[in-house]
């Protein structure tokens with residue numbers, strides 16, 4: 001599969017992020033593989049998978065591209081998504097076609113330019129998980145093919161409820177292939193992302209984090225109960 005073909009496959013499509021709640025009941029390679037297969041059945045054009053073992057398991061059985069990441073908790077950096085060159089090489093070896101990395105300009109162990117070069121050397125497409133327009137511009141200047149809004153709202157302060165449509169618009173205006181990602185918890189929010197210029201949309205929690213979805217319903221019911229009981 002060449003890069004152009006893979007990028008074309010993502011054009012105005014859904015990427016399903018299959019990242020269960022850490023250490024929860026669904027956090028096994030088998031459950032993640034089944035989620036990925038189910039998402040494919042539902043029409044997802046690609047899946048986003050965390051962890052080298054999970055990527056290898058999913059890539060073995062799935063005929064759509066895998067966006068691979070490795071998440072790490074580092075002692076001296078807030079950067080979590082694919083911080084090391086070894087992560088890039090291991091993801092490529094495991095079968096990821098796209099490799100996403102944290103593209104924020106925070107203190108980090110390896111420069112983003114080195115990560116991008118390693119992703120491209122491995123024959124993969126790079127995806128920059130950005131928080132700001134500046135992150136996106138920097139990544140695009142490095143030749144990164146997919147510019148994601150993934151980190152918007154997650155680099156300090158309270159996490160907003162809504163997705164960041166302004167960032168989608170700002171990035172799309174520059175002609176970038178924008179992956180709208182982060183808090184697209186309803187189909188209408190995802191379709192608005194496309195209307196605002198996104199190339200494709202990644203949805204995670206609302207599709208594959210059962211605990212979160214369940215909690216949303218429980219909270220809504222609790223709220224209604226308080227009103228009814230008044």
Ligand SMILES: CC(=O)N[C@H](C=O)[C@@H](O)[C@H](O)[C@H](O)COP(=O)(O)O
Nearest residue numbers: 017150154181182183184203204205
């Ligand atoms: C900020 C960060 O670390 N985001 C992570 C990136 O892989 C995941 O935890 C998110 O689930 C993913 O981006 C999809 O977003 P949402 O689950 O909101 O649909």
